[in-house]
Amino acid sequence: MRDVFIFIGALALVVQAFIGLSFFISCIQEKEKRASLFALFQFLVMIGVLIIYLIIAGAGFFHTAPGLIVLIAGYILALVSGWFLMHKTEPNTKALQGTKGLMIGPVGRFDERMHVFARNRTMRPGTEPYQTFYREHPELEANDARRREKGGPLGHLGSIDKPYEGPNVAGTLASLTIPFNLSLPRIVKPSQHPELKGRKFDLSPEEASRRLKGYARSLGADLVGIAEINPLWIYSHRGEIFHENWEDWGKAIPADHKYALVVAEEMDFDMIGPAPHTPSVMESMKEYAKGAYITTQIAAYIANMSFEAEANHLRHYTAILPPLAVDAGLGEVGRLGYLMTKELGPRVRLSAVTTDLPLIPDKPVDIGAEDFCTICKKCATNCPSRSIPEEDLPKEFNGTLRWKLDAESCFEYWGKIGTDCCICMKVCPWSHARTWPHRMIVRLISRNRYARRVFNLMDDIFYGRKPKPKAGPQWARYTE
Ligand code: SF4
Ligand code: SF4
Known part of the structure; x- marks a missing residue:
C-alpha cells in the first residue's frame, strides 16, 4: 500500500513539472523574457524536487519512520493547498445580477453629444449645432477648440513613432475607412431586401437566438451574447454625425428595441504588446472594422427576416456597449x-445589434473580476x-457602482x-x-478568491509590475 502512495507522489511531482514546463513554453510563446527566466527557474526547481524524491524513494527512505512522516506531510500539504486554491469561494451576487446589481441610485441616460469624441469630431465651428451645444456648455468650448486644433482626439495619428506618418498609420486609416462606409443610415438601420419585401418570417426566440449567434461566429465574432436591453444604456440624444444626416443631431434616441446581440472580437496579443505604439492602434481599428462588418450583416439579416435592427459599431452607436455586454x-x-x-x-x-426580434437573453456572469x-x-x-x-473599491457614479475612468x-x-x-x-x-497554463489560471481565479491573490502576486513577479512595450510582429515594426 505504501508503495502505491510513493508512486502517486512521484506521479504528482511529474505532473507538476509538466505544468512548469508548459508555463515555461507559454512564456517563450508570449515572447516574455523576464517571465521565461522565472518560469525556467521554477521548472528547474520542480525537476530538482522530482529527482531528489526519486533518489530517496529508491533508497527506501519512505519505508522508514521519518520517511513515512515526510510522505504523509507532503500529502497533507498538497491536498490542503489544492483545496485552498481550487474550491469555489463565495460568488459575487452583484455580478450575477448584471448591471442591475451595480445600481444603487437613480441612473440618467447619457447624452451622446457630451461624449468627447462627439464634441471633437462632430462639432464644426460656425455651424448651428456648434453654437447650440457650446451655448449650453461654455465650460467645454476652449479645451475642445484646443484639442481640435491639435488634430482631434487622436491628435496627429501615430505621432509617438517616427516617422509618425509611417506604414502603421496607413494601415490604421485603411481599417478606419470600413466602419465609416458601413455607417450610412440605410446600412446601420437596414430595410428588408426588395426581393423579400413583405415576407414574414416566423422564428421562435430559441431558433432566432441560435441562428444569430451562429451567424455572428461564422462572420468572425469570438464571443457572442444576448441581453434584454435596459433602456438606461441607450444614449438619450444623437451626438455623432459622420454623413449628411445632420437632421439627426440632438434628436432624442428612442429605446424601442428590446434585445441586443453583443459581439466581442479578440485583439491580437502580439499587436497589443507594443502599446502605446502604433501596432496597437492599427489592431484596434482592424477589430473595429471587423465589428462593423459583422454587425451590419447581422442587422441586414434580421431586417430581411422582417424585423427591425440597428448595427452599433465604431461609427454609429445607439447604445453604451460595456453595460450591454455585462447584461449579455x-x-x-x-x-x-x-x-x-x-x-x-x-x-x-x-460591437452590437439591437433589435425587436424576440430572442432568449443570456445570464450575467461572475468571473471574479x-x-x-x-x-x-x-x-x-x-x-x-x-x-x-x-x-x-468602486464608487457611485450616476447611480451605479464602478471605478470611473x-x-x-x-x-x-x-x-x-x-x-x-x-x-x-x-x-x-x-x-x-490564451495558452493552456493561462486558461488554467483564469479558471482558478474565476472561482477562488485565494487563487486571485496568489496569481496576482505571481503576475507581478513573472511579468513585472511595469512591463515595457514589446517589439510586436516583424511586419508591423515601429521606430520610437
Ligand atoms: S489590470 Fe488589474 S485592476 Fe486593472 S482591469 Fe486588469 S485586473 Fe483589473
Ligand atoms: S486609461 Fe490610461 S492606460 Fe488606459 S488608454 Fe487611457 S491613458 Fe492609456
Whole structure:
C-alpha cells in the first residue's frame, strides 16, 4: 500500500513539472523574457524536487519512520493547498445580477453629444449645432477648440513613432475607412431586401437566438451574447454625425428595441504588446472594422427576416456597449473601464445589434473580476495619464457602482501620442495569450478568491509590475 502512495507522489511531482514546463513554453510563446527566466527557474526547481524524491524513494527512505512522516506531510500539504486554491469561494451576487446589481441610485441616460469624441469630431465651428451645444456648455468650448486644433482626439495619428506618418498609420486609416462606409443610415438601420419585401418570417426566440449567434461566429465574432436591453444604456440624444444626416443631431434616441446581440472580437496579443505604439492602434481599428462588418450583416439579416435592427459599431452607436455586454453575460466591467471577459480579459473590441426580434437573453456572469481588480490595480499603476482610479473599491457614479475612468485625461493623452494607448489593456493580467497554463489560471481565479491573490502576486513577479512595450510582429515594426 505504501508503495502505491510513493508512486502517486512521484506521479504528482511529474505532473507538476509538466505544468512548469508548459508555463515555461507559454512564456517563450508570449515572447516574455523576464517571465521565461522565472518560469525556467521554477521548472528547474520542480525537476530538482522530482529527482531528489526519486533518489530517496529508491533508497527506501519512505519505508522508514521519518520517511513515512515526510510522505504523509507532503500529502497533507498538497491536498490542503489544492483545496485552498481550487474550491469555489463565495460568488459575487452583484455580478450575477448584471448591471442591475451595480445600481444603487437613480441612473440618467447619457447624452451622446457630451461624449468627447462627439464634441471633437462632430462639432464644426460656425455651424448651428456648434453654437447650440457650446451655448449650453461654455465650460467645454476652449479645451475642445484646443484639442481640435491639435488634430482631434487622436491628435496627429501615430505621432509617438517616427516617422509618425509611417506604414502603421496607413494601415490604421485603411481599417478606419470600413466602419465609416458601413455607417450610412440605410446600412446601420437596414430595410428588408426588395426581393423579400413583405415576407414574414416566423422564428421562435430559441431558433432566432441560435441562428444569430451562429451567424455572428461564422462572420468572425469570438464571443457572442444576448441581453434584454435596459433602456438606461441607450444614449438619450444623437451626438455623432459622420454623413449628411445632420437632421439627426440632438434628436432624442428612442429605446424601442428590446434585445441586443453583443459581439466581442479578440485583439491580437502580439499587436497589443507594443502599446502605446502604433501596432496597437492599427489592431484596434482592424477589430473595429471587423465589428462593423459583422454587425451590419447581422442587422441586414434580421431586417430581411422582417424585423427591425440597428448595427452599433465604431461609427454609429445607439447604445453604451460595456453595460450591454455585462447584461449579455460576456463578462464584468473592470477597473480600467473596459469589459473583462473570462476568455480574453479586456483584450476585445465590442460591437452590437439591437433589435425587436424576440430572442432568449443570456445570464450575467461572475468571473471574479471585481475582486481581482480590487487587489491588482496594475492598469492604474501603469496609466500614463493617471486616469484610472486607485481606490480599492468602486464608487457611485450616476447611480451605479464602478471605478470611473477619467475619460478627459485619458483622451488628452491619446491626443499627445496619436494612438489609442491601450497600455491598460496590455498590462492587465487577464490579457495574457490564451495558452493552456493561462486558461488554467483564469479558471482558478474565476472561482477562488485565494487563487486571485496568489496569481496576482505571481503576475507581478513573472511579468513585472511595469512591463515595457514589446517589439510586436516583424511586419508591423515601429521606430520610437
Ligand atoms: S489590470 Fe488589474 S485592476 Fe486593472 S482591469 Fe486588469 S485586473 Fe483589473
Ligand atoms: S488608454 Fe492609456 S491613458 Fe487611457 S486609461 Fe488606459 S492606460 Fe490610461
